[in-house]
Each structure stands twice: as structure tokens, then as C-alpha cells.
Amino acid sequence: MSADSVSSCPVPHVPKDTVLLGHGGGGRLMQQLLEGLILPAFRNPALDRRHDGAVVEFGGERVAFTTDSYVVHPLFFPGGDIGRLAVHGTLNDLAMCGAKPRYLSAGLIIEEGLPMADLGRIVESMRQAAAAAGVSLVTGDTKVVDRGKGDGLFINTAGLGVVPPGVDVGPDRLRAGDVIILNGDIGRHGMAIMAQREGLAFESTIVSDTADLSGLVAATVAAGVDMHCLRDCTRGGLGASLIELAETAGLHIRLREAAVPVVEPVRGACEILGLDPLYVANEGRCVLMVPPHEVAPALAAWRAHPEGRGACVIGEVGDPRRGGGGVTVESQIGTERLLDLFSGEQLPRIC
């Protein structure tokens, strides 16, 4: 596993005057770009909460609002395509706010020359994914850019959902003692894209885990579980998600590596490519943090749901021996290491 070398690797000396691919990678460079240039311009309580979406109020209802652009390459991959991803990703960002998704927008930026049949397949994927989740795509926009000025298709989706009364989910609710639950094995989405892009053939095809997690969250709400925080493990993988949460909350997180499921084809592919599954992107995996007395009902609710069958406890929030906001990984053989954001991009353009 390469996590040791990743975690001990300082941010390299990079030119500071242009944007690099790594600035979009979910790692330290991206954090620097956001915190140094973008977030300071727009300071407000919703943005400062550093969550997957903002929660605003209309008519006394709490409405989650979120956006994501999708630039995945290639457009089609085992288990999905950019359209399915663009719908699932935004549904999931709403779900991570505890919200029930209601409405989506879609903005397409098409490169001249995209086969109309590909566009048709992708739009149909979006339709199916939205219909399956019971949400309506209510507004959209289409732009076309010159050949060579895009990459087939980029999709932005924004979403609106309603946070049910009593639900309050966010990094500011994390408490020492909270238990971390993961909904299944990690690394499949990133490795599916990687294998497709590089033409790698492994023994068995790795299929992306892309999935709508809003039903899983709704089931947890229905079970009356007091969710403290939710976070999907997309760019930067489970590792980046936990590090961001620890830093935002200012609390230490302890992760037990042996408890994190990785299926054999993903583990094998990661070993061949020198990647750490902890940093590989997922599109249907999330972590839930709950107080100890909610672990049993949360696990029961998740394991009864198709997207939570593989649910397991993988760690805890708050190590009494440590202050601050880091993540410690307890390895399979009992040693400990500090997990750090990798500098730039482990796998570019996986979402």
C-alpha cells in the first residue's frame, strides 16, 4: 500500500501562477485553491459550514441546495456514464445534507462533433436515474463549444431537496465518541474508470459503484436514527472525506483499516498501479457518524437497504490522547499512521 509514502509526502513546489490538474483532485492543492482564492470571496454562514450543500430556508422549510460539474473521462464506463453520474452525484450531495431530493437542473456543455447517439444515450441515462429517484429535472441549459475546446460533454447538475423536520446533519454536529459507519466496499468507481481509460484488463471487470444514496438516507431518517454527519466518499476517496471532516470539525478521527472492505479485484488493481484504495473515488459510498447508542439501529436500517447491505463500523471520532483535526489509521497489523491529503490528483477526472 502506498499510503505511507503519500501521507509523508509534503506538498511539492508547484508553480503558483497557473491552475494545475491537481487543483481539481480533491487533495491539498484543491483545498489551497478553495481556501486561498475562492471561499474568501464569498464568505457566508452556509458556505462556511463546508458541507456537501447549503441548507437555506423558504417558507419555513429547510431546503438543501447543491451543485456539481461532471467532467469524467471517458463518458461511458462499466456501470454507468456521465449522465447517470451527474444525477446520482447531486442526489447524493443532497442526501448528505439529510435532505430528500426533489428537483434537479442540468447544464450541458457539449463539444462540437459529439455523436448525437452518445448524447441520446446519456440523456436517457439521466432520465432513468432521475425517474428512479422520483425527482424532476425542471430546468436546464445547453451550450456547444468548438471542437478542441471541450472533451465531448461536461454536465453540471444542481439540486434542491427538503430536509425533514428534526434532521440536522453536518460537520458541526460531530462529537467525540461518534462512531463511523461505511455503507460498503470502497474503490470500485475510481478503478472502473481507470481500467476503462487505460485499457487495463483485470481478471474480472470492475464495475463502478455509482448509486443514488438518497433512499438509504431516507430509510435512516425513517428509522429515527439521530445522524450527526454524513459524507460521500467521492474525489479523494474515503481518506479525503475523513480528513476534511476531521479538519472542519477540529476533531481527531481514528480509522481501522482492517474494517474497511475492499473487494479483491479492486485491491489487486490498486496494488498493480501503486494506489491506496483509501484515496480512490467512490460514487455510491458514504460514511455516517452517529453517537454510540445509535449504532445498532443505524446498522440495522442500512443493512436492510440495497445500498447499505455492506454496512460496517470503520472507526470513531475523537481520540482522547490526541487533539486537533487529524485522521489516524490503525493498520491491519496494529501499527498507526497519520493520514494526510495527497497533494494533487491521484486519479484525475473520475467524476
Added chain:
Amino acid sequence: MSADSVSSCPVPHVPKDTVLLGHGGGGRLMQQLLEGLILPAFRNPALDRRHDGAVVEFGGERVAFTTDSYVVHPLFFPGGDIGRLAVHGTLNDLAMCGAKPRYLSAGLIIEEGLPMADLGRIVESMRQAAAAAGVSLVTGDTKVVDRGKGDGLFINTAGLGVVPPGVDVGPDRLRAGDVIILNGDIGRHGMAIMAQREGLAFESTIVSDTADLSGLVAATVAAGVDMHCLRDCTRGGLGASLIELAETAGLHIRLREAAVPVVEPVRGACEILGLDPLYVANEGRCVLMVPPHEVAPALAAWRAHPEGRGACVIGEVGDPRRGGGGVTVESQIGTERLLDLFSGEQLPRIC
């Protein structure tokens, strides 16, 4: 003026199997793409209303929701930049729903190699434009694509606004007899971009009209004017806006060309380039349709507002001699012609 040749020009025989630049141009090709491929996948009442945004309900409040991607080239132009445009454009789409803008999202797709200073200037433009309108940018996303797979920067903004009680604005409220008011001279944005892009030097620099129109709409609401419909005159210009409205409402529109203000530098540049100002994009111009008894208060409200100083009556809805949903232009010398959507793209990537 080239409108006659444009209006009599049938849709050329184009390859139907790939996306063309013209599919993004606000003309007939784009209409075909939307109606043939995209809209049928997502049919729902909000989308079918064919307005600048959807109006949905939360907690009994009517919330306008809209999105637009911005791919303007070049990123900086006289009077603005892509960031200012991306904020104004979405504010305006909300305003065209009669809504008071509240929240924005921003999704940046950055091409590797974009100078950090350019990104900083653009983010600062967005900040200023949002602050001036009193809206908060509450959620966002940043992606980076490889060099040669983008064009510097694309920005998507989505927006949320509240439709005040009693306000109901949309093509379905158009009635025969409604009077059409325009808020100022047309064609400046498109010609400013064109001159910048092509390095054309005219006698005086043409400055984009990009502006936030939400204050103008709020002033109209405050004046108690019963607005039937609003539409900004962006891609495809005033011509495309009126044609779309006429077709959506199934009502004829009559436009008096002599009443449409065009400043001399824009008229001159259009003549040199063989363009019709009616089809040139604006980013701070809109039309308002009101019943005849509301014309005087509407004009008074608009002329008292900085963005409506040039307000004038330019035509009427519903010609008793004609059925259906076309637009007739009465020329300066009294002749009439039918206005048609141009086929593809008069000026690509102006927004």
C-alpha cells in the same frame, strides 16, 4: 439589414448524427435539439412551461430555480468578464420569472494552465456582482480538466429566488392586445464580444450591456404593474426571444423595427459584418408584456430605474388578421416581413 435573407433561409441540410456549434446558438437547430432529444426525456409541467426558469414550491413559497452555463470567449471583454456574466445571467433568469434572487451556486470547470491571476479577477467579479445584487453564493464546485480539453474557464451558475405573492409571469399569461416594452438599445453585448474576439477596432469601443435586471423587475413589482410576461434577450437576441414567446404562446407578435433602439456604433458594426441587430445577443436587455392599461405605469417604473432609462414600446401581441405564433416586423419604411429563427449560430459563444 440581413434579416430578410435570414428569415427566408431554410434550415440547411446538416449532418444529423453529430452535434454542431449551431446547436448551441439559440436558433432553429438548438430548438430542434431541445425539442427532439432533451425535453422529451424529462417532460414535467415546470419544464413544459418553456420559461427562463422553473417555479417550484417550498413551504407555501414559490421558488424560482434556474441554471445556465457560460462558455463566453474571450473570458474578458469591454464591460465585463465571464464571472460577471455568469452572475448577471442567472440573476436575470430568476428576474424573468418575476422572482427576487436570493441564492446562487457556482460550478467552475477550469482548464489546466489558466493563469491564477485571471481566475482571481473572475472570482472577484462574481463576488462584486453577487454583492451588488444582495445575493449569497452558498454552494459551489471546482473541476480542472487537462490542457486542450477546455477553454480557460467555463462557469455554471444556478439560482434560487422568491416569487412575490400576486406575481405570475410566463408565456402562458400572454394575451392578444398585450403591449411589448423593451428596456433599452440592443446589440451591444454581442458586438462587444465580436469586436474583442476578432480584434476589430470601431470608431468607439462598444461596451457590453451586461447588467443585473432583478432590481428593475423588483421596481416593477413594487409599482404594482401586472406583468404578463418577461424575457431577457440573450442568445439569438430580441428576435429569438420574441419568436420563442410567440411560438410558446401560440400568439402572433408584431414588432415595429423603427421603435427598437440601436446605438450608432452597434448599427455600424452590424452593417460592416452583415449582421442584423435583432439577432445579436444582449445581457442586460429584456422585454416586458403588459395589458394596455399597464403601459403607462410600467414605462414610468422602468424609466425611473437605471436599467430601464431607455424603455420604449416596440410592439404588440396578437394581430387580429393573423393566427398562430409568428413574429412580423414592420420595417422603417412600412413594409412587413416575417421574422424567423436563424438556423444555427450567428455569433457563437457570446455567453
